[in-house]
Amino acid sequence: MEEPLENNQENKSKEDMVKEAVEEAKKAASEAADEQPEDQEAEGATEADGKTAEEAEDAKDNCGDEDSDEAEKADKKIKKFGKKPKKDKKDEKIEELTDRLTRQMAEFDNFRKRTDKEKSQMYEIGAKDIIEKILPVVDNFERGLDAAAEEKENPFVQGMDKIYKQLMTTLEEIGVKPIEAVGQEFNPDFHNAVMHVDDEALGENIIAEEFQKGYMYRDSVVRHSMVKVAN
Known part of the structure; x- marks a missing residue:
């Protein structure tokens, strides 16, 4: 049995609206990413990694003795995402020179x-x-x-x-x-x-x-x- 013409047109109209909304969201996200400063990106990445590491820690704590595979996966996730934020290059250079001077002394x-x-x-x-x-x-x-x-x-x-x-x-x-x-x-x-x-x-x-x-x-x-x- 064929659907009424009005229903077909209404469905097509809804699909077009969804596609347009998705395209606009993608475009807005792309523009926001381009405008975001590097420091903010690094900070966001650090926060995300921190949350991921915390989630992995929680998952590891919830693993029982029989869930060794899950615990191992959680450990790998902690190692991957639980990294310290990257230091400033100037601070790294100061630490390197200080360490070199200490060794020479x-x-x-x-x-x-x-x-x-x-x-x-x-x-x-x-x-x-x-x-x-x-x-x-x-x-x-x-x-x-x-x-x-x-x-x-x-x-x-x-x-x-x-x-x-x-x-x-x-x-x-x-x-x-x-x-x-x-x-x-x-x-x-x-x-x-x-x-x-x-x-x-x-x-x-x-x-x-x-x-x-x-x-x-x-x-x-x-x-x-x-x-x-x-x-």
Whole structure:
């Protein structure tokens, strides 16, 4: 059965009105988008992403233990839309320069500390090398004074004794000191055992005699004491 002509015309008129309204809405939306500033667009996008992220969080909270797939989808959505708003380029440049300056200052401080440590080590090595060369002179002074022990009133011996004492005082002032040996317990860090002896009068591992005096420079050994150890 054919519809009346008036109804057909009325339907066509309504369809034309709907199409015109849709076209006008599209046109208005397009013009509004073109006129909107970039900052407003970014702000709108951020707000939209924030709402989307909140919706995803709510969806994740509502997922039960059996809805693992839904929870996984919600996590992906959170990662996608839950991003922080983009920073201003000027602020990003300031942060980049600040970070670079902080790193350079830290590197310079580490370089300064490393250089100071290397200088100190070089000084220690040089000082120990000089002290090692002086110690044989000290040994000869002591041997000479021991040999002339019976001639203490001799002016020459007295002069040699004064020079020896001055030399030992100078070494002590720069941090050189002799290692204690006789009567002490043997310690391989400071003593070098070249002989052993059984002596009931001495305890176990006690140094009975010193053949060559050992010396330390500050906290390091320059020369080990050469000793005889009892028991």
